[in-house]
Amino acid sequence: MKVKNKETVSENRNESESLSENKNERENEIENESVSENKNETENETESESESESVSENQNDSESVSENKNESENEIENESVRKNKNKNENEIENEKESVSKNKNEIVSKNENEIERHHNAVQQIQHPFHRNEIERHHNGVQQIEHPFHRQHPLVLVAEQSNLGLKASCDGCGELLSAPCFSCTNCNYHLHKKCAVAPLEISNHPLHLQHPIRSGKSRHQHPFTLFRRRGSFICDACGTEGNSISYICSTCNVMVHKKCTALPRIIKFSRHDHCIFHKYFLEDLTRQDCKICFNEIKLDSGNYSCGKPGCNYIVHVNCVLEDDHLYKVIEEEKQCEELYKKYMQSSIIRVIEVNEAGEATKIEHFSHQHCLVLADKMEEEIDRKCDGCLLSISPLFYYCSKCPFFLHKTCVELPRIKQHWFRQSNAILNFKGFLECNFCCRPCSGFFYNIGEYLRMCLMCAKIADIIECEGHQHFLFFDFKCKEKCNGCGIRCWRGAFRCGKCRFVLDFACLALPHSALHKIDEHMLNPTYDDDKEQSYCDICEQERDPTLWHYSCSVCDTSAHPKCVLGQFSFLNDGITWADVDHLHTHHLKFFRKAKGYLECSYCGKLCQEEFLKCEESTCSYIVHCKCWNY
Structure with a gap:
């Protein structure tokens, strides 16, 4: 039993072991399946992950490519910037080098200039520069x-x-x-x-010594005198008490301003050039031809360089008005100027006599030839068409029309240097004008002085220094004189001729009065008279009271006396038949001037007969006539 049980137990044990093995196998299978599934899942997951990773990698690759592209672009851009930067840096560096080079050149140039100036300063011996x-x-x-x-x-x-x-x-x-x-x-x-230099080299007033430096024409230096004190300037003859310059070679002392005096000038009041000198070459007394005061023997002056001409003036007198002189750089210019101002008004000489005088000529003022004569064929009062004074021998006349000129008027220069201005005076011939000097209406010859001044021939013949019959001393023109004229009593506003020794003054109008005149009040010639002993005097023409201290016309035979304006009239310097073309008036046509009317003509303004000077329309179909006194020209 026990064996059976033992066998049964053994069998049961075997079954248990078998079951256990089966169980283990089953578990192993399950485990293997599970492992397999897990493996599959793992593989799937791995594949999925792999795919994800692949996608991710692709994305990463794309991103990487993009990044690489951006990096490349950035690198290219950076490279371009770097290149531009390098280029700009190179350009800047080159510019810096160029600027530095220019700067060095400028500095070097300035240093050379400073050194040159320093040397120049040392050469002119100026210690404080x-x-x-x-x-x-x-x-x-x-x-x-x-x-x-x-x-x-x-x-x-x-x-x-x-x-x-x-x-x-x-x-x-x-x-x-x-x-x-x-x-x-x-x-x-x-x-x-x-900063005035201690020495001035090459000065125009000293030509005796070698030139040392500078632009001036002086041939040796002036030295700045260190001590101040009163002295007489050897260049101008006036006193000085400030800075002076000395020439030890010539032993002269001058003002600072006188170191720049011109050596040669052309003065409008003299025909020739005048030269500066430090002393008088002639030991006789000489007076200044401008102020008429004495020029001292050792005083600087300007005098004429022409042999036989004794024209001499003070330095300060001749240089007072820079409109009246011109600086001449070279002496040869003097002769050129003289020839220029001697241009004749005679266009052509056709015939000459044995004495060499021109007997037949062509003149700029007339369209026909003029013939020389010494007397009039008829005893009539003919007037010169140039100066409007009565004709006297010698004269030229036209054989084809009534045109007469004094020989002196024919020979007037066409261009001249008039003493009133430095600018050229040009001779012209015109029908009518009003002289800017005597303020009279006149026809005939006149000189244009500059752009605006017109001077009649009577005034143009007056020199700047004159000897007047009504005064015992010489008279000279003073541009600053504003006194009353002793001839007419009118105040002078544009200068006048005055005496250097007394308070006698005359204007252009009185000096231009004719030396004789005719008037119907007296059969004899009337002459200017300069004084009157009568306490009360009257004009025999206008019958008004006359100032006995003023000039008047009188007859040496009769007791006739009259105002100059009453004797001469307002239009005594106008020729019959001249046209007033440039004068503004109310009439539409040009008017002609006449002294006497032929027949009975009534004035279109007042209705009275025209027995005195009148104007008549030059148009034959127009009957306009007016008295000169009725029409304010």
């Missing part, structure tokens, strides 16, 4: 001047005290900015005076 340059370079605008060694002079760019009227201690003129000043000593110098 160097200090001035160095101090100004360092920002200090002051100089050490040899005239004021106590303190430096400080530059004043603007005048701070306008009410203070100080004078320059160099030139003596009123102080103005810019200037150098010492406030401690109240010492002032104009900037131009402070």
Whole structure:
């Protein structure tokens, strides 16, 4: 039993083991299946993951490509920027090098210029110029001047005290900015005076010595005189008490302004060029031909260079008005100017006599030939068509029409240098004008002076220095004179002829009065008279009271006396038949001037008969006639 049980137990054990094995196998199978499934799942997952990873990798690759592309683009862009930067840096570097090179050139040029200027300063022996340059370079605008060694002079760019009227201690003129000043000593110098050179080379007034430097024509240097004091300038003859310059070779001392005096000038009041001299070559007394005061023996002057001409003037008199003179650079120009002003009015000489006189000519003022004559064939009062005075021998006349000219009027220069202005005076011939000097209406010859002045021939013949019958001294024209005329009593506003020794004054109108005149009130010639002993006088023409101290016309045979304007009339210097073409008037046509009417003509304005000067329309179909006194031309 026990064996059976033992066997049963053994069988049961075997079954259990078998079951256990089956169980284990089953578990292994299940496990294997599970593992297989897990493996499959794992593989699927792996595949999925692999696919994901592949997709991810593809995405990453795309991103990587994109990134690489961007990186490449960035690298290209950076490379381009880097290249441009390098290029710009190179260009900037080149520009810097160019600027540096130019700067070095400019600095070198400036250094050379400064060195040249420094050498020039040393050559003109100016001790304070160097200090001035160095101090100004360092920002200090002051100089050490040899005239004021106590303190430096400080530059004043603007005048701070306008009410203070100080004078320059160099030139003596009123102080103005810019200037150098010492406030401690109240010492002032104009900037131009402070930097004035100690020497002036090649000056036009000294030609005896070699030229050292500079543009001036002076042939040796003037030296700045360091000590101030009163002196007489050897160039102009006037006193000075400021800066002076000396020429040790010629032993002359001059003002600063006189170092620049021109050596040769053409003065409008003289036909020839005049030259500057330091002293009189003639030991006899000579008077200035402008102011009539004596010129001292050792005084600078301007005198004529033509042999036999004794024209001489003070320096300050001749240079007072720069409109009246012209600086001549070379002496050969003098002869050229003289020839230019001697241009004749005679166009052509056709015939001459044995004495060489032109007996038949062509003149610019007339369309026909003119013939020389010494007397009139008829005893009639003919007037010169040039100056409007009565014809006297010798004269030229036209054989085809009533045209007459004095020989002196024929020979007038076509272009001349009139003493009133430096500009050329050109001779013209016109029907009517009003002279700007005597203020009379006139016809005939006149001179155009400049652009605006017109001078009749009577005024043009008056020299700037005259000897007048009504006065015992010489008279000279003074541009500044505004006194009353002793001839007519009218105040002169544009200058007048005056006496240098007394207060006698005459204007152009009185000096241009004819020396004789005819009037119907007297059968004899009337002559200008310059004084009257009568306490009360009357004009025998207008019967008005006359001032006995003023000029008048009188008869030496009869007791006739009259105002000059009453004797001559308003239109005594007009020729019959001249046309007033350039005069504004109310009539539509040109008018002609006549002294006497033929027949009985009534004035279109007042209705009275025209027995005096009148104007008549030149149109044959127009009957317009008017008295000159009725029509204000």
